[in-house]
Amino acid sequence: MSGPEGAQVTAPQISTVMWPTESWPREGEAWRRAEELGFATAWVYDHVAWRGATPWHDAYTTLAAAAAVTSRMRIGTLVTSPNFRHPVPAAHAIKTIDHISGGRLTVGIGAGGGARTSDAGILGGPDWSPRERAARFEEWVRLLDLLLRGPETTFTGAYYSAREVRTAPGCVQRPRVPFAIAGDGPRGMRLAARYGAMWVTVAGGADDPRAAVRDRLARLDEACAAEGRDPADVRRLLLTGFSGEPWLESVEAFADLAGTYAEMGVTDIAVHWPRPGTEWDADMRVFEAVAARSA
Template structure:
């Protein structure tokens, strides 16, 4: 099972470059950054743009996978975004994975001045977003129209090095999203069920893991309905919802084993921050990295 780490885009690049290099040196399989304009409790803290950050990360690394955790349609159109993704695929030498979701209901949902969509409309927009991105990145010219997006003779030349297109890791917890992930995804991403704020007891943790297991069973059914083979697509678990996996080495190892038992192929944690959300010690991250060769 592969292990990845999310690096929040909060540092100026003069400092952040060393963090991305360090993720590769430590042996993590993939490194990601959030695709938000601002995020939750960090809304008024430094926050840099996603695509330039990943382009820069691609130029200071050579082997680690890179990706968006996860790209949002809240403020993106598939046509210009596909051109950026094609370029990222090229600059990274085929190391880029598009993590993509339906777009949250937080600050980013209304930052352009429009009303937040209903859950039903968000799901329909998500289907349009992924469907059109899939078409754009597979062929040199695309004309298509959906409910929320359209393209007219959109050119994607010369295309990226990944064939037939760069991988999609589709984030989905609900049935429509899971069906989309099973149909077009090279990976399925889940955060498991949400946890109530302040609900940190052992019973709540067990409840979260049971919910993750139930989601796996639902995705099995979506995979079968889509005619995909067992083992397809890859399964990514964002493990820091149940509890912060880097609270200690023992916590991480327990988290890893639970995810492995449920059939996940990849787990993703967050680079420790000095305080607040994902607060932790880099020494724990290093201890996890030391164990990676034996875990694979």
């Protein structure tokens, strides 16, 4: 199978998004099961409450526990939110989880949403404008990169600062834990090209999801070129479940959609763990068969 300009297409890696809503013993079993099913990565959303849903357990604490009950599968945030995190304590937690997991952590980072129900503004103060949110995102990523590379960081920014932060011995993964940068605008694309091992997009909110993703992939290539980066060095993760496409309707539907997006250049696909009684419910047999495609 060939993709753009005749490039050889490989099957995308399949990952899953976990729900940090249950008591730990039950959640721990789900993380172990995700590894048994063969998912390449299991992700968790970083919120205090997502769309108003509670309980919603802390993403980093959950990942530390998940790291201790798994051994092969990668784990990560999809995505860390600057809405309520400062880069310094975030970097400290990231290094720790990287060590607990034996170097299996990927840190997804996004600008953070503007909805109150998903923790925007919970620290108080004036609401951030879209321009300020984008500027904070850029500075957040820049400082986190410095902190994780270490060994000591002093930084004074418009929004975040750090003073003589010692981070030795650093991460297990070198030069630092890989970043998965979420962002469809010019700044987000530039950050992904400059700092990301992976770029994350969601095919939601578009009349034609496939056309929207195709356009974004082309703009990511342009951003990589502007940064002097080989576009092939940046993996492209599509987060499913927001576009109305029947990803988990059947194994055949998944294979058709995965093949279509892979031909465009998508290298990774994330599906949600079935959640009964919600729009994220799905036939567990289909879900398990989809997971086997990544094994």
